[in-house]
């Protein structure tokens with residue numbers, strides 16, 4: 001009898017130990033952000049270490065929600081391939097745009113200091129690491145501390161294999177000039193891929209998408225106020241101006257949308273905001289309800305994150321950031337950004353600071369547009385700093 005009791009106690013103890021171990025693995029996976037495809041490749045997140053979880057059931061054949069797209073987030077090869085083939089972006093990743101065109105205009109093979117102002121998922125930085133000569137330095141900026149940490153951790157082995165010194169800087173790119181001055185270096189090449197990343201857009205919790213309900217947040221990182229906070233303080237006049245500047249709405253449409261958004265208490269979620277915008281009858285004929293929502297949310301995102309001010313600061317400090325003969329490439333995604341880059345390059349050419357700049361924007365090839373639907377509106381502009389001004 002005693003032996004049976006001892007055996008039972010041993011079995012119970014072993015279950016407890018197993019459960020404790022499983023909790024630790026789960027906590028570890030959560031703390032290390034194992035939802036990221038790249039993190040899934042690290043030993044801590046290998047399938048062997050992960051606890052068995054029941055397959056989540058989704059309504060149709062394919063998952064629709066960000067949380068249901070866990071296979072993509074875990075880097076499941078077949079799923080990732082299928083999403084890419086359909087022109088989509090696997091959840092938790094970002095497909096870089098016009099990589100070879102960027103490299104061509106950055107002339108990275110001869111660079112000793114390169115700057116990526118917008119690291120994101122690191123697609124462009126990976127290509128830069130491969131192109132840079134040994135002993136070059138790559139400084140990567142991002143205001144999103146979470147993604148910056150994940151991406152720089154994932155790129156570290158690549159950089160060390162290529163003998164490139166990689167430094168991740170958690171800062172707004174408006175500060176690139178100051179950060180480089182502190183390090184007493186100037187950049188041979190600089191890339192800025194503007195806007196937000198697919199990781200930010202796709203996660204409803206970050207409040208950039210109206211396709212799923214989420215808090216009206218929209219902060220990329222260091223901005224102090226959420227979109228809901230900003231709306232809580234904005235007047236109809238201020239919101240109309242933001243809608244005109246950030247999304248090219250006509251004066252009349254911008255005002256109508258602003259009135260609709262602010263007529264009751266501030267919408268706390270993205271879908272509430274979308275409903276109010278969709279209900280507005282616009283004078284612009286070919287702008288459907290969802291187009292209007294997309295544009296309104298873009299304008300709100302721009303103002304919440306102070307995107308135009310940051311871009312203007314970066315452009316103003318570019319002549320000091322670039323070494324003589326240095327090159328810069330900007331990828332823009334709407335007219336407000338492209339106008340600012342174009343104007344600044346034109347002014348630089350007129351004053352002799354730049355010796356050359358793109359006369360027309362470079363556009364993604366039809367093949368790239370087909371294979372990456374998010375590349376459609378992208379424009380690339382480049383400039384070359386003078387040797388002696």
Ligand SMILES: C[S@@+](CC[C@H](N)C(=O)[O-])C[C@H]1O[C@@H](n2cnc3c(N)ncnc32)[C@H](O)[C@@H]1O
Nearest residue numbers: 096118120121122123124142143144172173193
């Ligand atoms: C389009 S994504 C870059 C994608 C990246 N090129 C890649 O290959 O994955 C833009 C990134 O820039 C960051 N960003 C946007 N505005 C910024 C700013 N003013 N300062 C620093 N980072 C910024 C966003 O957080 C986002 O991660």
